[in-house]
Amino acid sequence: MPTIEVIDDPEKGLLDTLTPLPVLPVSSKAVIQDAAVGLAAQSGVNEKRLELALAEAKKDPSSPNKPKRRLSRWAAFQLWLTTYRKFFIFIVTVNGVGLLLAALNIWQYPRRYTGAFILGNLIFAILMRNEVFGRCLYWFVNTCFAKWPPLWFRLACTDVLQHLGGIHSGCAASGFGWLIFRVVLIFIDHKDNHDAVLITGVITNIAVSISIVSAFPWVRNTHHNIFERHHRFIGWVGLLSTWVFVVLGDSYDLDTHSWNPDGIRVIRQQDFWYVFGMTILILIPWFTVREVKVDVEVPSPKVAILRFERGMQQGLLSRISRSSIMEYHAFGIVSEGPHAKYHYLICGVQGDFTRSLVNEPPTHIWTRQLKFAGVSHSSTLYKRGIRVCTGTGIGAALSTCLQNPDWYLIWIGSEQEKTFGPTISGLIYRHLWPDRVCLWDSKARGGRPDVMKLIKDAYHSWGAEVVFITSNWQGDKELMEGCKEAGIPAFGTLWDF
Numbered sequence: 001m002p003t004i005e006v007i008d009d010p011e012k013g014l015l016d017t018l019t020p021l022p023v024l025p026v027s028s029k030a031v032i033q034d035a036a037v038g039l040a041a042q043s044g045v046n047e048k049r050l051e052l053a054l055a056e057a058k059k060d061p062s063s064p065n066k067p068k069r070r071l072s073r074w075a076a077f078q079l080w081l082t083t084y085r086k087f088f089i090f091i092v093t094v095n096g097v098g099l100l101l102a103a104l105n106i107w108q109y110p111r112r113y114t115g116a117f118i119l120g121n122l123i124f125a126i127l128m129r130n131e132v133f134g135r136c137l138y139w140f141v142n143t144c145f146a147k148w149p150p151l152w153f154r155l156a157c158t159d160v161l162q163h164l165g166g167i168h169s170g171c172a173a174s175g176f177g178w179l180i181f182r183v184v185l186i187f188i189d190h191k192d193n194h195d196a197v198l199i200t201g202v203i204t205n206i207a208v209s210i211s212i213v214s215a216f217p218w219v220r221n222t223h224h225n226i227f228e229r230h231h232r233f234i235g236w237v238g239l240l241s242t243w244v245f246v247v248l249g250d251s252y253d254l255d256t257h258s259w260n261p262d263g264i265r266v267i268r269q270q271d272f273w274y275v276f277g278m279t280i281l282i283l284i285p286w287f288t289v290r291e292v293k294v295d296v297e298v299p300s301p302k303v304a305i306l307r308f309e310r311g312m313q314q315g316l317l318s319r320i321s322r323s324s325i326m327e328y329h330a331f332g333i334v335s336e337g338p339h340a341k342y343h344y345l346i347c348g349v350q351g352d353f354t355r356s357l358v359n360e361p362p363t364h365i366w367t368r369q370l371k372f373a374g375v376s377h378s379s380t381l382y383k384r385g386i387r388v389c390t391g392t393g394i395g396a397a398l399s400t401c402l403q404n405p406d407w408y409l410i411w412i413g414s415e416q417e418k419t420f421g422p423t424i425s426g427l428i429y430r431h432l433w434p435d436r437v438c439l440w441d442s443k444a445r446g447g448r449p450d451v452m453k454l455i456k457d458a459y460h461s462w463g464a465e466v467v468f469i470t471s472n473w474q475g476d477k478e479l480m481e482g483c484k485e486a487g488i489p490a491f492g493t494l495w496d497f
Contacts, residue, residue, distance in 0.1 A: 071481045079484055083159045084494075087166030088173075095121065095174035099181055114182040115246065119274030121175030122242075126281045128168035131372040133281075137161065138373040142380045151465055154381040155489050158466075162375040162494055169215075176208050192254045200245040207238030217495060224351070225327060239279065246271045288370040289324055296361035299421025302349040303392065304357040306331075306365070307423070311340030314399035315377030318345060321366045322356070329353055332396030332470075333371065336427065337403050344423065346395030375491050376400045376468055379407060386410065386458050386467045388451070388479065393470035393493075394424065400468070402431050408462045409436060410454055414443045451475075452482035459488055469493065 071079075098117070102110035110117055127133050141157050183201040186193050213219070214230035250269045253260050266272050297305040306320070312335040319328040335343035347354045374396060379385055384406045389397035391413050401409040409432055416439060417425045428437060438458065440449050455467060467490040469479050476492040483490035 071485055075484050076481070079480055082166075083163035084166035084169075087163060088170040091167065091170030092174055095170075095177060099177055102181065110178075110181075111185065113270070114178060114185065115249070115269075115271040116274070117178040118175050118182060119242075119246075119271055119278065121171040121178065123274050123278045123281070125168045125171035125175060126278055128164045128171070130281045131285050131368070131370045134164070134373050135370075137164075138377050142378065146380050147383050151489070155466065157381060158375060158378040158491060161373075161378055162491060165494070172212055172215075176205075176212055179205055179208060189254075194248070194252050194259075197245070197248050197252060200241055200248055204238060204241040204245050207234050207241055211235040211238055221495070224329075228327060236282075239275075239282065242278075243275055246275050285368055285370060286325075288368050289366060290369050291324070291364050291366050294362060294365045296357060297421055297423055298358050298361065299423075300419045301358060303420055304347045304349075304354070304361065305421060305423055306345040306347060306357070307342050308344070308367075309342065311335045311338045312343040312371065312399070313338055313377070314403040315374050315379060316371040316399075317374050317396070318371050319368050320345065322353070322362065324366050327353055328368075330372075332374065332376075332393075332399070334395055334398045334424070334427070335402070336431070344395075346392050346420065346424065348392035375494065379404060379468065382406075382465045384408075384462055384464045386455060386462060386464045387470075388412075388455060388467060389470040390472065390475055394420070396470045397468070398424070398427065401436060402427060405436070407436070408438075408458055408464065410438045410440070410451075410458060412440045412442065412448060412451065415441060451479060452486065455479070455483065455488065456486055465489065466491070 095117075098107065098110060101107035102114075105111070138161060141161060145154060145157055147154075179201075183198075183205055186198055186201055190198060211231050211234045214227050214234070220227040220231075246269075247266055250266045250271060251260050252258075292308060295307040297307065299305065312333045314335070314337075316333045317330045318333050319330050321328045331345040331347055333343050334346060347357050349355045349358055376387070376396060376399070379387075379400045385400075386408050387397045387400050388410045389412075394411055394413075394416075397409065397411070401407045409428075413419065428439075438454060440454070442448050458464070459467060467483055467488055469476055469483075469490060469492040471479065471493060473493075473495060476495075480490055480492045
């Protein structure tokens with residue numbers, strides 16, 4: 001295997017650069033052949049052939065300033081209107097109509113049982129983010145619909161699984177709307193309600209509103225710690241105040257203006273069971289939190305490879321933290337299979353947490369033993385597919401290709417072997433090289449490739465049914481637009497907005 005050297009910037013020359021780089025029009029087959037030549041050259045063999053190949057690649061008649069073909073407005077709108085947004089719009093619209101009818105006193109049921117609408121929405125919001133529910137749903141779809149149904153149906157299954165967050169957001173926003181309505185009704189009839197019910201209603205509103213605002217994508221993506229502290233801990237305050245609000249509201253007799261200490265009355269109310277279900281769903285993942293041993297490999301200053309005991313299924317992600325309840329971060333799991341001895345996380349330095357993994361490698365780390373499923377977990381639905389990634393996106397992509405011989409990997413990066421070290425390189429060479437992988441070294445080739453040409457060539461020559469993409473926001477946008485224009489079914493990185 002080639003000698004591993006340390007470089008300073010693992011993402012130099014990737015799709016995240018805004019500077020136009022020369023496009024190298026070569027087929028995916030040529031890339032594989034040229035990469036093989038590069039490997040031989042690094043081993044001290046056939047250096048002359050490598051020089052000729054690189055010289056040929058630089059003979060690019062196309063201009064780097066060649067204008068890009070604009071995507072039609074209709075196609076761009078279709079890409080914008082993701083299933084996430086469709087779920088969100090549908091749920092908020094249905095709840096909004098019901099809320100309007102209740103406010104106009106046309107529909108009486110929500111005015112009498114507003115708590116059912118509040119908590120029914122909130123429990124569905126929590127259910128969509130529960131690891132057990134997600135894994136069970138993926139298991140059901142993968143077991144029942146792998147490979148045999150029409151392609152459009154399998155694509156729809158993946159689309160729904162990837163965008164469950166739209167149901168989460170839509171139900172959370174709708175539940176908050178019904179909660180405001182409930183508190184307004186209580187204030188209108190404040191003479192018949194106890195002050196304690198009014199106060200807990202206001203506190204619950206404040207807690208839920210802070211939790212929702214902190215989950216806005218621009219907060220979550222740019223201020224992760226703020227998102228986590230407020231969404232999680234204020235959310236817990238909201239859950240506690242919801243318990244108090246429900247118990248007090250169901251214990252107070254509006255006719256006699258007195259408290260009914262009989263707990264049987266509270267248990268018989270549907271509100272009680274909704275809150276009970278919410279509490280169980282929130283607690284389940286935390287029952288699986290463990291501090292486990294970890295071995296850290298630092299092949300370059302900006303990448304840490306974390307190794308854990310036992311193998312994992314493909315397409316899963318793991319949350320890790322240096323403390324039991326604070327600052328959890330999710331990374332794609334790399335594993336050769338459920339029966340492998342180890343699984344790995346590839347952590348690129350992007351903030352204080354990941355930087356500490358490189359500068360102060362831990363010997364033990366906190367993690368949830370119950371892993372959650374990403375979109376790649378649905379790859380078993382397809383007969384053949386293409387997995388495209390850039391830089392540290394290999395962490396979310398590699399397991400799918402390692403565990404499924406019908407998947408082909410396209411990885412664009414800068415000096416991948418030097419940057420990501422012998423562990424990741426070894427996995428690729430043992431399982432994918434040279435027939436099922438296209439490695440593009442942007443530094444050696446003088447820039448990024450025409451990625452869409454690579455995808456098109458690989459898609460048709462491999463006989464693929466779908467393309468999965470893991471990249472930064474700009475790269476994902478470009479590739480999703482290119483696949484849409486080329487009529488290639490593709491699923492990109494989920495940004496939840």
